[in-house]
Amino acid sequence: MTDTMQRIVLASRPEGAPAHVNFRLEDTPLPEPGDGEVLVRVHYLSLDPYMRGRMDDAKSYAKPVEVGQTMEGGAVGEVIASNSDLFKPGEFAFGMFGWASHGVLPAKALQKLSPDLAPISTALGVLGMPGLTAWHGLTSIGKPQHGETLVVAAATGPVGSMVGQLAKARGLRAVGIAGGPEKCRLAVETFGFDACLDHRAHPDAASLREALAAECPDGIDIYFENVGGKVLESVLPLMNVGGRIPLCGMIAWYSGADLGDRNLLPAAWRAILVKRLLVQGFIIFDAYHRLPDFLEEVAPKVASGEVSYLEDITEGLENAPDAFMAMLKGGNTGKTVVKLV
Numbered sequence: 001m002t003d004t005m006q007r008i009v010l011a012s013r014p015e016g017a018p019a020h021v022n023f024r025l026e027d028t029p030l031p032e033p034g035d036g037e038v039l040v041r042v043h044y045l046s047l048d049p050y051m052r053g054r055m056d057d058a059k060s061y062a063k064p065v066e067v068g069q070t071m072e073g074g075a076v077g078e079v080i081a082s083n084s085d086l087f088k089p090g091e092f093a094f095g096m097f098g099w100a101s102h103g104v105l106p107a108k109a110l111q112k113l114s115p116d117l118a119p120i121s122t123a124l125g126v127l128g129m130p131g132l133t134a135w136h137g138l139t140s141i142g143k144p145q146h147g148e149t150l151v152v153a154a155a156t157g158p159v160g161s162m163v164g165q166l167a168k169a170r171g172l173r174a175v176g177i178a179g180g181p182e183k184c185r186l187a188v189e190t191f192g193f194d195a196c197l198d199h200r201a202h203p204d205a206a207s208l209r210e211a212l213a214a215e216c217p218d219g220i221d222i223y224f225e226n227v228g229g230k231v232l233e234s235v236l237p238l239m240n241v242g243g244r245i246p247l248c249g250m251i252a253w254y255s256g257a258d259l260g261d262r263n264l265l266p267a268a269w270r271a272i273l274v275k276r277l278l279v280q281g282f283i284i285f286d287a288y289h290r291l292p293d294f295l296e297e298v299a300p301k302v303a304s305g306e307v308s309y310l311e312d313i314t315e316g317l318e319n320a321p322d323a324f325m326a327m328l329k330g331g332n333t334g335k336t337v338v339k340l341v
């Protein structure tokens, strides 16, 4: 066994969009597991939009990554040493190992995976945090009803594609929004959306709204909010009275909002008031107790192919920063993962 490992640390805090200078690849001694801990060799690392927030020194629902610390992230891999009865070497686990080739965590902090039931990388996407996010946000806040219309952007990503498929399974009209014609084709053909609009083909919110109105002739009952920005501006006036907005993310503004001298708040507030909208933010870490129920419903459908998923796989830890920066701008198609082994 090697006595060193690799990790990517936060080298400096970004101003605006992250750049190479904000990341550094380091060699470091392999840690030894203490009592009750296991050492895992990471096979797949998850790259997620929330990591952009951890790079800022701002008060949020989670602590920022300190400069010089390993970038935070979930990963799956093989147990190579164990000081716990809960895991044997050779078993597979999900844990928050960060952007690193190896990691030590308490066995109790890990989720055991069965590679026979699903490829282990799915624990990072369709059967992991993003899938659970879609399912929880839709069922607990969106409260979908047969015959309603739902809109979601980032429609081919792990959250948006799951929202669309769950909505279709519950008898809704599902309209996706995605970046580019190829993603829109995938949204319809692979994920079963009734229609998908390319937000890049519309220069402003008014133009996107006109196209959305045509695809949502009965208005919008649920807007699953992933992106903010131009999409949010286009959707709000089309919401029906009593509509629901699970506020999951606002990736268009994660690296700062460039609104010029426009102030969107009065129009947004007015739409919420006159349409009596329910807007509820949620952070999935508060709802992890629902993971078993989510897996009970969705894991068999993934196994049977009834629920589809796409993975965007980059090879090599050293390429994680590029994959991450690309994903934030829509360069990914499907769940962004880095393959290390």
Ligand SMILES: NC(=O)c1ccc[n+]([C@@H]2O[C@H](COP(=O)([O-])OP(=O)(O)OC[C@H]3O[C@@H](n4cnc5c(N)ncnc54)[C@H](OP(=O)(O)O)[C@@H]3O)[C@@H](O)[C@H]2O)c1
Pocket: 048, 049, 050, 129, 130, 133, 153, 154, 155, 156, 157, 158, 159, 160, 177, 178, 179, 180, 183, 199, 226, 227, 229, 230, 231, 247, 248, 249, 250, 251, 252, 253, 282, 283, 284, 285, 327, 328, 329, 330, 331, 332, 334, 335, 336
């Ligand atoms: N609340 C929670 O607990 C929670 C948990 C997980 C995820 N989330 C949020 O859910 C959202 C989706 O996450 P994901 O993991 O499924 O990401 P993802 O879809 O794999 O990747 C992000 C996507 O956002 C889209 N995007 C980027 N900038 C955009 C812009 N200016 N306008 C419109 N779309 C833009 C791009 O898709 P296109 O190329 O199709 O535009 C990009 O591929 C993110 O906002 C994330 O932060 C929240």
